[in-house]
Amino acid sequence: MVTRQRGRPRSFDRLTALEQATMAFWEHGYETTSVADLTRVMGISAPSLYSAFGDKRTLFEEVVETYAGSYGSYGNRAFTEEPTARAAIGRLLRESAELYTEPGHPRGCLMISAAVNCSTPEVEEALRARREANLTSFEDRIRRGIEAGELPPGTDARALARFSGAVLQGMSQQARDGATREDLAAVAEWAMSSWPAATPGQDAAEAPERAHAQAREKAPETPAGRGA
Amino acid sequence: MVTRQRGRPRSFDRLTALEQATMAFWEHGYETTSVADLTRVMGISAPSLYSAFGDKRTLFEEVVETYAGSYGSYGNRAFTEEPTARAAIGRLLRESAELYTEPGHPRGCLMISAAVNCSTPEVEEALRARREANLTSFEDRIRRGIEAGELPPGTDARALARFSGAVLQGMSQQARDGATREDLAAVAEWAMSSWPAATPGQDAAEAPERAHAQAREKAPETPAGRGA
DNA sequence: GTCTTTTCGTAACGACCACTACACAAACAG
DNA sequence: CTGTTTGTGTAGTGGTCGTTACGAAAAGAC
Secondary structure: OOOOOOOOOOOOOOEEEEEEEEHHHHHHHHOOHHHHHHHHHOOHHHHHHHHHHHHHHHHHHHHHHHHOOOOOHHHHHHHHHOOOOOHHHHHHHHHHHHHOOOOOOOOOOOOHOOOOOOOOOHHHHHHHHHHHHHHHHHHHHHHHHHHHOOOOOOHHHHHHHHHHHHHHHHHHHHOOOOOOHEEEEEEEEHHHHOOOOOOOOOOOOOOOOOOOOOOOOOOOOOOOOOOO | OOOOOOOOOOOOOOOHHHHHHHHHHHOOOOOOOOHHHHHHHHHHHHHHHHHHHHOOHHHHHHHHHHHHOOHHHHHHEEEEEEEEHHHHHHHHHHHHHOOOOOOOOOOOOOOHHOOOOOOHHHHHHHHHHHHHHHHHHHHHHHHHHOOOOOOOOOOOOOHHHHHHHHHHHHHHHHHOOOOOOOHHHHHHHHHHHHHOOOOOOOOOOOOOOOOOOOOOOOOOOOOOOOOO
């Protein structure tokens, strides 16, 4: 049943406009993207923007939410689909190297770079909280890996999670600084090479040897389609 | 011979004001720190600021320059004083963990975080160029280390430099996100643990084993006779 | 058709931005 | 003292910020 609206219909596609706002925020950050910039790239006037999305901050929050569910969803996918902590974080880093340099959208990660310098503390804190949550999920995954015997019992889950998060954030800024996809892939491999050796029998496909020279081909891990 | 100036003497100390401006830019970034913020923390009026430092952008450039020569000088010190590439970058990362969390000034690194979101491309590019130069000096140091036999011949200097730079930048943002000194020290150790094993005879004290659990004490590296 | 509802574009709002004109104050030169 | 030079505080400049009042336009309801 198609229930049409009562008044004048909207002259633009809301999701398309949201995607265009995402690109602008992704490229220039929250503070640096003005409402005038937004109305230009979205192709609509300021009153239309405010009536469809609330104010600038609310629009940004919606952008972050949809970003997390589309561009940022590969992380959760890696965590649910990969059998081990090492495979999950390894895949996350390798796929980040691709996403961060993928043509068709700005470089790096919106949640990492869009509110670094921000005079609205709530916005800065919101992204910080998301990063913190990601770090906690890293740590939980690693801890479960230790309990499952994938990783040595003495492994410091908090430190390894923090290390992985730092590498991820470093990769994002490196991408924005001009690093190539191969550069980032090599960074990911180097980071993974410092993980404790896998317990024999677990995690067999993942490198027991180190890969110091070049970025390897994508490891033949579980077949996982990687979308948007 | 004290040559006094001709006109009315300045009522504030220029270096002190510069340091206060440094703190403001360090904490909030270039764009987010307004001239009104600056005049407030520097304790002077806008015309005094403009007459003493030029415009906001020129002041920021002077801030970055003096920052690089004071807070940022430990990097060059590590590179000139340490005998090996591994020791130099290891010391850089370990000292960064301290500086980034040191009380008395903002967290993280000004050159990494102060112009991430910036609507003045020249400012953003200026810091990017400094980061790029640091990366190049990493790479040169590592390449010389390979030539000197400290590191395996097949080592990818560019990739290892990029990895080190990414970890450094990740540590800076982690510091701003609330990581403790111990957290960052562990990140540094983890990063160093992925370096290729030292060639026997060179760099003997540096971990041939890995240090997965906790941040180690600063390693007592060999004073091996190898001039920087 | 008229009424109601919703969106549209124009054109503004006050607040803040980086920056400066101007007159006064404080030093030295003579 | 007078004249010159330089810094200071007040009070502004034009411009952009995020946001909105307002009336015309476009749809369904009747």
